Amino acid sequence: MSRGAEIAIVPMRAEHIDALMPYEREMFGAEAWTASGYRTELADTERRYYLAGLTGDELLGWAGVMVIGDSAEILTVGVIPAARRHGLGRRLLDGLLDEARRRGAVEVFLEVRVDNEAAQSLYASEGFAQVGLRPGYYDAGRVDAVVMHREL
Numbered sequence: 001m002s003r004g005a006e007i008a009i010v011p012m013r014a015e016h017i018d019a020l021m022p023y024e025r026e027m028f029g030a031e032a033w034t035a036s037g038y039r040t041e042l043a044d045t046e047r048r049y050y051l052a053g054l055t056g057d058e059l060l061g062w063a064g065v066m067v068i069g070d071s072a073e074i075l076t077v078g079v080i081p082a083a084r085r086h087g088l089g090r091r092l093l094d095g096l097l098d099e100a101r102r103r104g105a106v107e108v109f110l111e112v113r114v115d116n117e118a119a120q121s122l123y124a125s126e127g128f129a130q131v132g133l134r135p136g137y138y139d140a141g142r143v144d145a146v147v148m149h150r151e152l
């Protein structure tokens with residue numbers, strides 16, 4: 001990551017997929033999406049919206065949301081290790097929440113691994129509260145998901 005460079009938040013495009021794939025596998029392991037899965041996600045512009053965080057043309061982070069009716073779901077948020085703890089995860093999440101609101105959502109849900117303290121802390125600081133638990137949601141039944149919710 002180039003130090004001190006401005007980070008632009010832009011709509012994610014198909015050309016960003018190759019750049020994120022190595023990080024996707026490293027961050028999400030067995031839950032990692034494929035490049036073709038991302039292409040399908042990006043093509044569904046009616047229900048989904050993805051953002052990328054870039055410095056120059058280097059991809060530092062990405063995030064996506066789905067809006068159906070008046071309810072939204074955060075689908076993914078990722079920041080590359082070298083760019084963490086500089087506010088990019090929060091900026092990406094805020095961008096998704098703004099777009100969900102603009103599309104008419106009044107509430108938003110997400111799932112996060114019970115052992116993912118960094119992400120839970122980000123979401124809690126953005127007003128999300130735990131509303132449930134999904135036993136065995138990740139890693140072939142080995143790891144539970146915390147379900148979090150906030151109004152928009």
Ligand SMILES: CC(C)(COP(=O)(O)OP(=O)(O)OC[C@H]1O[C@@H](n2cnc3c(N)ncnc32)[C@H](O)[C@@H]1OP(=O)(O)O)[C@@H](O)C(=O)NCCC(=O)NCCS
Binds near residue numbers: 027088118125
């Ligand atoms: C979770 C993740 C997206 C956060 O991205 P980030 O750019 O580092 O987050 P930010 O710098 O915007 O941090 C915002 C807040 O989140 C919390 N947070 C972020 N990382 C944290 C950590 N390692 N430990 C504790 N709290 C953390 C803090 O409250 C932080 O605010 P602060 O820096 O003012 O204390 C990033 O760690 C990541 O990509 N992790 C791997 C993928 C992942 O787990 N995604 C979420 C799946 S549900």
